[in-house]
Amino acid sequence: MAELEDPTQHASVRDRSMPTKTERLWPYLLLGIALGIVFTRSGVVSWFRIQEMFRFQSFHMYGIIGSAVAVGAISVQLIRRFGVRSVTNRPMEMPTESFTAPGKQYWLGGSVFGLGWGLLGACPGPIYVLLGNGVTVMPAAFLSALAGAWVYGALRHRLPHS
Amino acid sequence: MTDFLTGPWPWYIAGPLIGLSVPIVFLYSGRKWGISSTFRDVCAATFPGGSEYFQYSWRDRGAWRLTMAIGLVIGGFLAGLTTTDGQPISAATQADLGALGILSVDGLVPSEIFSWSGLTTVPGFVMIIVGGFLVGFGTRYAGGCTSGHAISGLSLLRVTSLVAVVGFFAGGLLSTHVILPLLLGGGF
Numbered sequence: 213m214a215e216l217e218d219p220t221q222h223a224s225v226r227d228r229s230m231p232t233k234t235e236r237l238w239p240y241l242l243l244g245i246a247l248g249i250v251f252t253r254s255g256v257v258s259w260f261r262i263q264e265m266f267r268f269q270s271f272h273m274y275g276i277i278g279s280a281v282a283v284g285a286i287s288v289q290l291i292r293r294f295g296v297r298s299v300t301n302r303p304m305e306m307p308t309e310s311f312t313a314p315g316k317q318y319w320l321g322g323s324v325f326g327l328g329w330g331l332l333g334a335c336p337g338p339i340y341v342l343l344g345n346g347v348t349v350m351p352a353a354f355l356s357a358l359a360g361a362w363v364y365g366a367l368r369h370r371l372p373h374s
Numbered sequence: 375m376t377d378f379l380t381g382p383w384p385w386y387i388a389g390p391l392i393g394l395s396v397p398i399v400f401l402y403s404g405r406k407w408g409i410s411s412t413f414r415d416v417c418a419a420t421f422p423g424g425s426e427y428f429q430y431s432w433r434d435r436g437a438w439r440l441t442m443a444i445g446l447v448i449g450g451f452l453a454g455l456t457t458t459d460g461q462p463i464s465a466a467t468q469a470d471l472g473a474l475g476i477l478s479v480d481g482l483v484p485s486e487i488f489s490w491s492g493l494t495t496v497p498g499f500v501m502i503i504v505g506g507f508l509v510g511f512g513t514r515y516a517g518g519c520t521s522g523h524a525i526s527g528l529s530l531l532r533v534t535s536l537v538a539v540v541g542f543f544a545g546g547l548l549s550t551h552v553i554l555p556l557l558l559g560g561g562f
Binding site: 238240242244245246249250253255256258260261266269270273274275276277280284288290291296298300305306312313314321322323324325326327328329333334336339340343345346348353355356359362368 | 383384389390449451452464482484501512517533
């Protein structure tokens with residue numbers, strides 16, 4: 213197995229030439245910019261595309277979400293299989309147990325979000341992208357979303373979970 | 375080439391690129407990719423109130439995704455400078471929306487509703503303000519949105535995320551097929 217030879221020899225060479233990096237913020241800025249462009253070009257931020265999806269009248273959004281999950285799932289399997297470490301040496305935030313009985317918050321909260329998604333036509337990522345796209349009323353939707361998050365925080369202990 | 379840069383991108387280009395966010399963030403910092411937690415971070419940073427839900431180190435846990443959110447705004451701005459073509463929306467959807475009084479599918483949102491004058495109407499208020507509120511409340515209640523649950527969560531094969539995604543669609547179908555027709559066709 214590669215694991216037997218890797219940590220002692222190759223990794224020590226790699227450690228000397230490439231010390232563990234400190235986490236920086238600029239890579240996340242670049243990732244956000246790239247995603248903002250992809251979200252806009254592909255219509256993920258389009259209210260009409262979301263309507264098409266919820267009316268089952270186009271494969272477009274299902275293709276996007278499905279292929280994104282496929283790429284994500286294969287990547288996660290490879291990272292797990294080869295025990296890859298992050299370049300900043302932070303631990304992988306991947307759950308170890310394979311099954312958790314879903315609490316009520318998942319379908320209740322999920323349905324509430326879905327109601328909002330169908331009306332606004334934008335989930336959280338696209339809300340930010342549409343702010344930049346110059347949809348002038350989006351700041352109102354964003355502030356309202358913050359208010360929704362705040363009210364959830366205030367009512368949390370009274371809502372059913374688990 | 376110019377068409378590719380300014381025109382609509384097909385799903386098989388956009389989807390894999392979006393999916394790469396999951397390994398990119400894992401490989402860089404081991405963090406789980408997701409966007410809606412930024413709403414919690416902003417509340418914690420600006421107006422935490424008394425709730426223990428907002429008492430955490432938002433800088434340690436949220437600075438990365440807040441920075442990504444700023445990037446999303448910038449990326450949207452950059453793309454908006456050059457986007458000329460609308461999305462090719464299916465004829466069936468155009469017909470359905472036309473029956474609800476939304477006659478144009480140009481741009482990214484129905485411009486007559488998503489405007490300051492539209493905001494003062496009942497449909498505009500419900501779609502933008504109530505819709506935004508439910509997005510913020512629901513994603514925090516469910517613990518994730520399309521990125522955190524549908525893409526990251528399903529990539530990790532989480533049953534909890536699958537339940538959340540079924541909820542997303544249940545709510546979205548109700549909005550699309552019941553609430554929107556009442557709002558837009560109901561003479562408000």
